[in-house]
Amino acid sequence: MNYVLRDWQEAMSGWRFWLRFGILDINLKYRRTYLGPFWITLSFGLTAAGLAFVYSTLFNVNDDVYIAYLVTGLAVWMFVSGSIVEGTSSLMRHSALIRESNLPILSHAIRTVVGGAIVFLHNLVILIGVMIYARIEPTLETLYIIPGLLLVFMNAIWMTLFFGLICARYRDLPPFVSTITNLMFLVTPVFWYRDMLEGRALLADVNPFYHLIELVRAPVLGAAADPTTYIYVCIGTVVGWLMTYYVAVRFQVRLAFWI
Template sequence: MSETGDTVSPSQVSGPRSWRRAFADIAQGWRQRSLWGYLGWQDIKQRYRRSVLGPLWISISMGVIALGLGILYSALFHVPLAQFLPHVAVGLLIWNFVSGCILEGSEVFIANEGLIKFLPAPLTLHVYRLVWRQTLFFLHNLVVWAVLMIVFPRPLGWEILLAVPAFALLMINGGWVAILSGILATRFRDIPPIIASVTQLVFYLTPIVWQVDMLSNNEAAQERAHLVELNPVFHFVEIVRQPLIGDPIVGRYWIVVGAITVVGWAVALVCLRNYRSRVAYWV
């Protein structure tokens, strides 16, 4: 009770900046999964509205790009196509998910300005919707991987099951990336173009259309090859790609991804706690 005799609600006690409200936003967003799940499906259907093939264009475009890059770079690097094409295709498959979470994450709140201002819903609902949409794209593109495994069969063991928790980690990290970059971008509108430029650079620095082994031709190149591991995206790509194409599993990649997940969510939660109430005014 206040001095005037009025009842004070828990939200007034905790104030706009509280851990309770930050975690409540995440929990409420998850409970509304029927809503963001439906909206994610509608995003894809709307994109391919009046198209004969519909969402199949996702897999077709992905397959054409992977085939073109695979043929080109296998010839340039003198690597057998049967070895190189699965590496490139699966790398692009993972990269599309990662870059989608990064690029669309930086504008996730700006793009949903109307809903944020007029619909009383948790902020994380829009983040869940984004990650779910990118997951649907990824699942569509798995058709390309399946075709490649038929055309260029590889010995896949039980390690292929590791692709499931590996992709789950991608989704979890996509959440904190969207929260952090989305909040920052609503406050500083220069953030999205900066992120777009950096993301393009990261694509070339990540072994997607090239292999780390290509840097091991001489002693000087071998020293530079170790610098690739300073790229955090490299570890996320490898933990999913290795089980999918039958490459040996490297444990330290999982350790790095786990550490990034913990640190990333810690920073994102602090940002969500401090600034979630301001997003509606910034957009």
């Protein structure tokens, strides 16, 4: 077993570290605030309300389901794009630990994802509120949200590690990656429907962000996502992890020297 696989195995068995430190990171962010992590919920609620108001007017949709569509999409988008943008600095931020301890590299990436996941869970409060408001009744198909979320997490982890590694090596990448990610927000069906693209639906169909969002959004709205979405994401997960493995083999061995 090579050192990358061993690193990953050790990261898994050392789950206590990344779980506790991931929670700690979020706690620290809101330490000495009055509302604490509730700020996450609050700020997301305000953002969602604002966007829902503006876009329902803009697109002229008076559908309550649209609001649920937008809020779910936004929550997943924020988690996934957050994993990438945070991922770019996930290893650089912990350079002191990397230089002075032999903690597995992957655990630093998961620690970052755990932070994002906690934010995501806080946002779920708003999501549930919106579901009640839109009178979406949970069905059995809503349970598809669980495999959906698992797949999203799996992808978030490799993205964080992948971008963490290459961004530690090439310091030009973080601003580039965040610019591209912001751009992707515009071409991803978050506050508009895929069908609105009409003849250009392909633009959404090849967009991995669209599929990741669909994994969660479709069950929330009451139906499992399209089977092609599951196939696309499963293949994407495998390819993503293989890519990350390749990058880790290339870069990880000397990471402690140049981080």
